[in-house]
Amino acid sequence: MAGYSNRILRVNLTNRTFAEQTLDEALIHDFAGGRGFGVKLLYDDLKPGTDPLGDEGELIFLAGPLAGTNAQSFSRTKIFFKSPLTGGYFKSAAGGHWAPELRFAGFDGVIVTGISEKPAYLWLHDGQYEIKDASYLWGLDCDDTHTLIREEMRDPNIRVACIGPAGENLVKFAGVFTDRRAAGRGGAGAVMGSKRLKAIACRGSNRTIELADRAAFAAAVKEQIKGYQTNSGFAAFSANGTQFVVPVTNLNGMYPTKNFQEGVLRNWQSLSGDEFDKIRVRKTQCSVCMIHCGNLSKINKINSGRWAGAWSEGPEYETIWSFTGPVGKADIGLTVAVDKLCDDLGLDTISAGSAIGFAYELYERGIITRKDTGGLALHFGNNEPVMELVRQIAYREGFGDVLADGSLAAGKRIGHGAEKYAIQVKGLELPAYDPRGAKAHGLNFLTSPIGADHNTGYAPQEVFGSPFPFQVDRFAVERKGELAKWNQDLTALFEVGILCSFIPSQGMLSEETFGKLMSAATGVKDFADPAYLWKLGERIFNLERMFNVREGFGRKDDAFPERLTSEPMPAGASKGQVVEQEALLDDYYKVRGWDVKTGVPMAAKLRELGLGFAVKR
């Protein structure tokens, strides 16, 4: 079938065996690709209770059906796995250039199980595959790993997805990195590390993807580009990338500060787009994306002593926040330096920064002391220890070893009530939006299958005042179930193409145009029908839920720590707000067709979505 190479490579690192799986028509029709394939394959493959870091732990790397074509913003790589951080279903995505190269190399995806005896990497090229020795790469940072694989294979055009020391050391929020883009969240890097798989490198010489209807596809791409050019979000992302969000969330009083004790960071203006403009070297981009939302940043000597010479590809909004909000200090230089450090060591910046902010609060409250931190003084406003803590997390040294299992596990280990200061859902640390100032955002954090993730159902209605599908009061509870579902299903439907999540958050691409791209690429007529796509999004989201239900998750796990539900925001534009968790969930479950008591999808809903196989017997 066009649009797919119809080859998913299965690798068992324990036995060093390979198998090729072809995609059958029913799978393609019902799950379309990307996140659809990801959840279905993971659901089918993993027995409940599987240890994500054990022999049967599985990593599914997928390119979408539009990767490698000239459709815009579909170059992301998506990784599906059971998370060692949450114990549930997980998906994590990285931009860059890896996914198209995987397809040029002849594959739509790679599924890895087993544990290699020695460090290994996979080398995929022109339909061939090979397990190669990575002993020499073990311990290396991500940039060096890219360089040395390219040198070993004498081809500087090879694309690499790899882990850094954090993944090797099974840090539960270690990511997978490709050309300094991160599939950061949820610990895909730890799963890879547990398999002693340092990298997957790919390269292909056939650089054309077969399309079912080339003319229709070209027309749809034209339509997509026109849509971008007339969208205000396109202009904002092109200018500053996600950095433009800093003022928005601070002015809305939802920039989580001092471990979510406050909602506005003192001196946030020093992190505004204008300030990042001054340190921007140039815009960077993923393959076939005209937005160029990336930023190469560099602190020059003129600007700063301590951070002179620091550079990174980024930092993104989330990373800017992760190392300023949690520790309560705005320091643009640190955001650049620590962004690069996390890219080198292979760490998720959100969980790393958030775990550090959690440690700061414990320190301020006397739950931990200098003795625990090895002498580091974790006072809010003092960001001096941040770089060292990040390093300790990646190498599991000192107090870093405690934080390396994530805030929730660290809180349990520390005891003395520490756990309640871990700001997370299902073990995944919250990103840079205080849900007390954005209730549909909060509802998404609560119900996203991967835990508190902003990209599973971003609510631009609350952050940017987007009027689609309807205008909302960000503090209100009313209709937030409906809105959260809308955002979540929309995200899921676009992610069958592994579209960049910035695109739906800004309404840059319509379901109609996306449907044209999908059907012209694959020849599957139903994909052209927006109603079908919406049903597909819902199907995916419900199957993800059922993966978690099978693992024992339910309404009890759709829960914030009490700070967010009982401590009113003390100041700023969200002053006085809490998350009305139970009311929001009641409404949401009803809208979803899920059992309000248990949070489990009803059998009728599952059958309606063609998920009868997932109904509990």
Add this chain to the structure above:
Amino acid sequence: MAGYSNRILRVNLTNRTFAEQTLDEALIHDFAGGRGFGVKLLYDDLKPGTDPLGDEGELIFLAGPLAGTNAQSFSRTKIFFKSPLTGGYFKSAAGGHWAPELRFAGFDGVIVTGISEKPAYLWLHDGQYEIKDASYLWGLDCDDTHTLIREEMRDPNIRVACIGPAGENLVKFAGVFTDRRAAGRGGAGAVMGSKRLKAIACRGSNRTIELADRAAFAAAVKEQIKGYQTNSGFAAFSANGTQFVVPVTNLNGMYPTKNFQEGVLRNWQSLSGDEFDKIRVRKTQCSVCMIHCGNLSKINKINSGRWAGAWSEGPEYETIWSFTGPVGKADIGLTVAVDKLCDDLGLDTISAGSAIGFAYELYERGIITRKDTGGLALHFGNNEPVMELVRQIAYREGFGDVLADGSLAAGKRIGHGAEKYAIQVKGLELPAYDPRGAKAHGLNFLTSPIGADHNTGYAPQEVFGSPFPFQVDRFAVERKGELAKWNQDLTALFEVGILCSFIPSQGMLSEETFGKLMSAATGVKDFADPAYLWKLGERIFNLERMFNVREGFGRKDDAFPERLTSEPMPAGASKGQVVEQEALLDDYYKVRGWDVKTGVPMAAKLRELGLGFAVKR
């Protein structure tokens, strides 16, 4: 004329102007290329007394006339300049892939003068040239500079020669680095830094070098390859690169130890080829060289705690020595870690290690104390401070700022007799051969135009027992003048092609075969005549001497510190030896046709060599 593009690019960074210089036939005939062009151009361009770090300071980057062809081992880049470390003529060379790429980009060389207002880099491609902004690269290490230039130009095949922080900070032994190969010695990096020139990047799409006689050239290359295959040095270099020298010099009692106080390092066996075999990842190579003498080394966790994960491309023999002999401790892990650190920061390993050993001796003698070193305890046998000292040198912090001007200048600044412990000639720190155990080696250190350099007239007769041109007793004074001249002129003649210096040191290429390559490439018949080539070598060496004479150098500057001439080697296979400096020089000057009193070439000798223009009037 074939074999040359006949284009040398002149760039003035002050005025941002370019000029193209064509090579005239007389220059080609009399100086042939490479080191011949280098000394002639530098001699003509630089007024005596020029400040090497000033506006008129000049850097000449040359590719040889055989670079980019399929002749073996001619891919080296040679840089000519007045050294800020010695105040005299200097040449420094790096392997890798830059020189061929420069020729493919359409140029035989680049001459840079002036000082850019802002950090800049040069971009040469397909006959075009451009000065580009390098503000964003300033402060970056050498590897990152390579990566980001390739990313900026969206071409991973670009070749880069650049400086690191050491060059930017005008460290007088900062080098120029290309793909982790160093033109390390003499401070080319400082000159580049003074010009605010971060890098020269090149790329060409025409990858064929025009040859005068393609058939004759192919036959000569065949002859060259046959010569390699039947040479024992080829086998040794292929297996271990220069690492095989460690046992040789220790067993000969000439491995300089504890700042040249001893000649054998305790536990040197832990630095033997067998030990490096264990940490070798793979062999690496320069363009078009079948030797693959390079080593990618990596310390695995299994082997070592402190240095776990350290890796480098190398270390070479000289680097192994630089951070073991001077500080008196054999530690294979440190050699790897510090090799990479020097490659990153852009430092010459020989001068850096040697300067550190010098500081150790001052510390042990109480001439400097913990107060001077900022708390570092520089006891022989304690290599703990080495990495930090290297970093301080590159950034000119703390005591590193004192050492950053070289041992001799540091000794003068420190006072209290420190200067006499600076083991150098003309300010250039000695490499890893104690001349008390190898007198022709010593004579070469004394008289090499660049100071104590091993590659200007390496004496394999003394180190490996090579029988050419005659067998010698390494301790004897007799015939060492003749031998030093032979080695020096031979090296100079091969360096018109910028042949790798390992080749003549092992007798891997005859003058006859080299002559065939040179004449077939260029069409200049005289190049095929070994007698002409020998004369050419002598011509070059004498003009280099005259460059220095014009700067005020003479016999007084051909001098070792008194340790080497008056302190007999205390133990080992060179026990009891000193360098008989004056007797050796008397003999050498006579053989050279130089005035024995002043060390200046006689007018008759200069005229005989076609250097009448250099005779003092």
